Amino acid sequence: MAGHEEVGYGADMSTEHQSVTRFREELTRRGGQGEVRVLPESVHTAALAAQALGCEVGAIANSLLFDADGAPVLVLTSGAHRVNTELVARRIGVSSLRRATPEFVREHTGQVIGGVSPMAHPAPVPTYLDPWLARHEVVWAAAGHPAALFATTYAELLAMTGATPVEVE
Template sequence: MPDHPSITRFREEHQRRGGAGEIVILPDSVHTAALAAEALGCEAGAIANSLLFDADGSPVLILTSGAHRVDTAAVRATIGGPPLRRATPEFVRQHTGQVIGGVSPIGHPEPLPTYLDSWLQKYDVVWAAAGHAAAVFSTSYVELLALTGATPIDVE
């Protein structure tokens, strides 16, 4: 069976950026860090959730450990700008071309300001969504920084 179009787009972008990790298509949706960790046999903290926030109409992508909740006030104090609000599903699709639960750190229609939870450094292998709720890819903290051009921050 061929890949979903969003996974195909992710594969192409991952390869274009020189990604070395393995892309895995799971039998079921893993739209939460807990589900992904269970399916992959790793800690939830090793899952890099791609969370899109709405900052007065501008997207902000935060790649956070599945062990953390983003403290939007603390992140705003770090990065500046308007308050961060949870994005609507429509906002997420508009700015990422993907749906909540499958948003990858790369491959969006336009570059997004991206921040990476520094906590993820403690894992040798980090897993992130690959454009679909049933697709993930393995990477490292250093590679994820390079692939995304993200700025490291503390999210809690």
């Protein structure tokens, strides 16, 4: 993959959102090689992201933060899948997984729903990765803001996040 592409909001690079800047720094620190792309508009769903990038929805890695009895759990899943929370809770050994509130997401990731990246959080978050993403040569994930995404591979994402593979359906 190509190196980091310097893309900001419009022509003025000084307007890049601070969460994207923090993400770029963390991506570099972890040895990520993929392009960071900031789109003109937010893409809050995998379908919108896939349409904007010209890829299959299954190649979008959704970063979904769950509340496991007050503790954060991050599940990186293919945009083609819905997370079966009961099944995943059993597989990862927690009593339950509930969708996190926007406040919980911001507290534990420093980012907003729709832009949660797989890393660059204030503190480590237990992370699980949908093996289905390995079917795609290039995987796109959020880069800290709903309009920012980065290209990676399943293997690179697994290595950079220290995630545990888990079937989500």
